[in-house]
Amino acid sequence: MSFTSRDRETLATEGIDPARVPPGQYVTDRFPVLHAGVVPDVDLAAWDFTVRGLVGAERTWSWDEVETMPSRSVTRDIHCVTKWSKLDTVWEGVPVTHIWEQVDPDPAATHVMVFAYHGFTANLAIEDFVREGNLFAHTFDGRPLAPDHGFPLRLVVPHLYFWKSVKWVRGFELIHGDSPGFWERNGYHMRGDPFAEQRFWGD
Ligand SMILES: Nc1nc2c(c(=O)[nH]1)N[C@H]1C(S)=C(S)[C@@H](COP(=O)(O)O)O[C@H]1N2
Numbered sequence: 146m147s148f149t150s151r152d153r154e155t156l157a158t159e160g161i162d163p164a165r166v167p168p169g170q171y172v173t174d175r176f177p178v179l180h181a182g183v184v185p186d187v188d189l190a191a192w193d194f195t196v197r198g199l200v201g202a203e204r205t206w207s208w209d210e211v212e213t214m215p216s217r218s219v220t221r222d223i224h225c226v227t228k229w230s231k232l233d234t235v236w237e238g239v240p241v242t243h244i245w246e247q248v249d250p251d252p253a254a255t256h257v258m259v260f261a262y263h264g265f266t267a268n269l270a271i272e273d274f275v276r277e278g279n280l281f282a283h284t285f286d287g288r289p290l291a292p293d294h295g296f297p298l299r300l301v302v303p304h305l306y307f308w309k310s311v312k313w314v315r316g317f318e319l320i321h322g323d324s325p326g327f328w329e330r331n332g333y334h335m336r337g338d339p340f341a342e343q344r345f346w347g348d
């Protein structure tokens with residue numbers, strides 16, 4: 146066990162409440178990089194963010210417009226299904242609630258399918274998506290997101306396993322009923338609550 150990788154007993158000796166760490170997870174100080182495929186080549190001048198599907202009117206914003214949106218900072222623990230957790234990560238970005246206020250959801254919408262470059266997607270129930278503390282983050286630890294971690298914008302949904310926190314996000318689609326995204330089609334749980342250990346189908 147290295148100093149960057151700690152179990153519950155070690156955390157308790159450091160004065161960190163072990164209850165913060167979901168079952169089966171260990172805590173790391175590193176910031177691992179995990180994704181399918183390659184890091185996209187992002188052209189900010191051509192970049193846009195789109196809300197579509199079950200909405201009164203589709204909305205699209207340019208990068209310049211997103212940059213001028215209200216931004217807030219949140220500090221949260223994050224939990225990857227591959228078993229690392231990282232405590233007190235500091236993100237800054239546009240609250241999901243702010244974007245949500247700009248859309249006109251059809252009452253039939255129950256879920257969203259968040260989408261990114263290269264066809265990556267993740268599904269979320271609206272209650273899990275439009276939630277205080279969820280961000281479309283452009284900043285991690287006081288600096289713009291690194292290309293590996295989702296530059297220029299990523300979703301951060303800290304209460305669910307981190308695969309829901311879509312990097313290189315380009316928008317979301319409102320849908321009726323749940324539908325699996327990329328990892329969910331590949332065996333991961335539809336919701337992914339780390340404290341309930343919802344890792345895979347059937348968990
Ligand atoms: N666009 C995109 N976002 C993604 C993924 C991906 O494959 N593509 N992988 C997810 C997974 S499985 C994890 S654990 C986190 C990892 O984020 P990190 O590389 O910043 O640690 O990104 C999530 N977001």
Ligand SMILES: [Mo]
Pocket residue numbers: 179225226227307308
């Ligand atoms: Mo992951």
